[in-house]
Amino acid sequence: MRELSDVETVGVVGAGTMGNGIAQVAATAGYDVVMRDIESTYVENGLEQVRSSLDRLNAKDALPADPETIRSRITGTTDLDDLASADVVVEAAVEDMEVKKGIFADLDAVVDEGVVLATNTSTLSVTEIASATDRAGAVVGLHFMNPVPVMDGVEVVVGERTADAAVDFAHGFAEALGKETWESDDKPGFVTNRILMPWINEGVRAYDEGVASKRDIDRGMKLGTNVPMGPLELADHIGLDVVLDASETLHEELGDRYQPAYLVKRKVAAGDLGKKTGEGFYQYD
Numbered sequence: 394m395r396e397l398s399d400v401e402t403v404g405v406v407g408a409g410t411m412g413n414g415i416a417q418v419a420a421t422a423g424y425d426v427v428m429r430d431i432e433s434t435y436v437e438n439g440l441e442q443v444r445s446s447l448d449r450l451n452a453k454d455a456l457p458a459d460p461e462t463i464r465s466r467i468t469g470t471t472d473l474d475d476l477a478s479a480d481v482v483v484e485a486a487v488e489d490m491e492v493k494k495g496i497f498a499d500l501d502a503v504v505d506e507g508v509v510l511a512t513n514t515s516t517l518s519v520t521e522i523a524s525a526t527d528r529a530g531a532v533v534g535l536h537f538m539n540p541v542p543v544m545d546g547v548e549v550v551v552g553e554r555t556a557d558a559a560v561d562f563a564h565g566f567a568e569a570l571g572k573e574t575w576e577s578d579d580k581p582g583f584v585t586n587r588i589l590m591p592w593i594n595e596g597v598r599a600y601d602e603g604v605a606s607k608r609d610i611d612r613g614m615k616l617g618t619n620v621p622m623g624p625l626e627l628a629d630h631i632g633l634d635v636v637l638d639a640s641e642t643l644h645e646e647l648g649d650r651y652q653p654a655y656l657v658k659r660k661v662a663a664g665d666l667g668k669k670t671g672e673g674f675y676q677y678d
C-alpha cells in the first residue's frame with residue numbers, strides 16, 4: 394500500500410461543498426491536488442469557492458502561504474484520467490450508492506494499485522462502496538466535517554475489509570491536513586450522523602408541531618446545551634438534501650430510534666445518574 398510519506402498528489406472527486414473544502418485543506422498542507430467534477434461549471438464554482446475561502450482566511454492571517462500559491466496547487470478537471478497521478482483519492486460526490494460505486498469502479502481502473510481510495514460518505518456503507526473495486530483493503534471512510542477548512546475533526550470509518558494499513562494511512566493523512574481523528578466501525582451514520590440526524594429531525598418536528606419558533610428552537614439548543622448551532626440552522630448549513638439523504642439511509646437501516654435508550658433506563662434503576670452520583674456512562678471523582 395502507498396505510504397503516507399510518498400504522497401505528493403491528492404485526488405478529489407466532486408468539487409461541491411465538501412470536495413472543494415478537502416481540496417483547499419490538502420493544498421494548504423502543501424499537496425498538489427487534482428479536483429474532478431462531471432461538468433466544468435461545477436469545477437469552476439469549486440475553484441471559486443476555494444479562492445474566496447482562502448481570501449477570508451488570509452485576511453485573518455490564518456494561512457501558511459499566500460492564497461494564490463495555495464490556490465495554484467489545485468488543478469480542476471472533468472477528466473477522470475487526470476486522477477491517474479494521485480497518491481490518495483478522497484471521493485466527495487453526491488450521497489448515492491450507485492453513483493459512488495460507479496466512481497470507485499472507475500477509480501480502481503485508473504489509479505495505481507496500492508493507492509488508498511477514501512470516501513467522504515456521511516451514512517453509506519464503506520464496505521459496499523469498496524465492493525465495486527478489486528482493492529477493498531485500500532478503501533476507507535474519511536468523513537470530513539462541514540466547513541472542511543474550519544472543522545478540526547475527521548471520522549475514520551473502517552469497512553469490513555479495510556486493511557489496518559489503510560486505517561493507519563487515513564489517520565495519518567487527516568493529521569497531515571491539520572485534523573484530529575476518531576474511528577468508527579462501518580455502521581449506518583457512523584458515530585456522528587447516527588446521533589446528529591435524529592437530533593436535527595427532532596428539531597424540525599418540534600418546529601412543525603408548534604413547540605417553539607425556529608429562532609427559539611435554535612436559541613434553546615444553543616443556550617441550553619452549549620452547541621454552536623441549533624438544529625434548524627445546522628440543517629441549513631449542512632444542506633437539506635444531504636440531511637434528507639442521510640436520514641433516509643438511517644431510517645431504512647435502523648428504524649425507529651426515538652424510544653428512550655434501554656441503557657439509560659437501566660442505569661437510572663441502578664442509581665447511576667451521572668456526575669452527581671459519580672457514575673454514569675463515565676466515572677467521576
Ligand SMILES: NC(=O)c1ccc[n+]([C@@H]2O[C@H](COP(=O)([O-])OP(=O)(O)OC[C@H]3O[C@@H](n4cnc5c(N)ncnc54)[C@H](O)[C@@H]3O)[C@@H](O)[C@H]2O)c1
Binds near residue numbers: 515536630
Ligand atoms: N454537506 C455536508 O455537510 C457534508 C458533511 C460531511 C459529508 N458529506 C458528504 O460528502 C459528499 C458530498 O457532499 P456535498 O455536500 O459536497 O455535496 P454537493 O452536492 O455540494 O457536491 C457534490 C458534487 O459531486 C459532483 N458529482 C456527482 N457525480 C459525480 C461524479 N460521478 N464524479 C465527480 N463528481 C460528481 C456533483 O456535480 C457536485 O458538484 C456526500 O457523500 C455527503 O454525504 C457532506
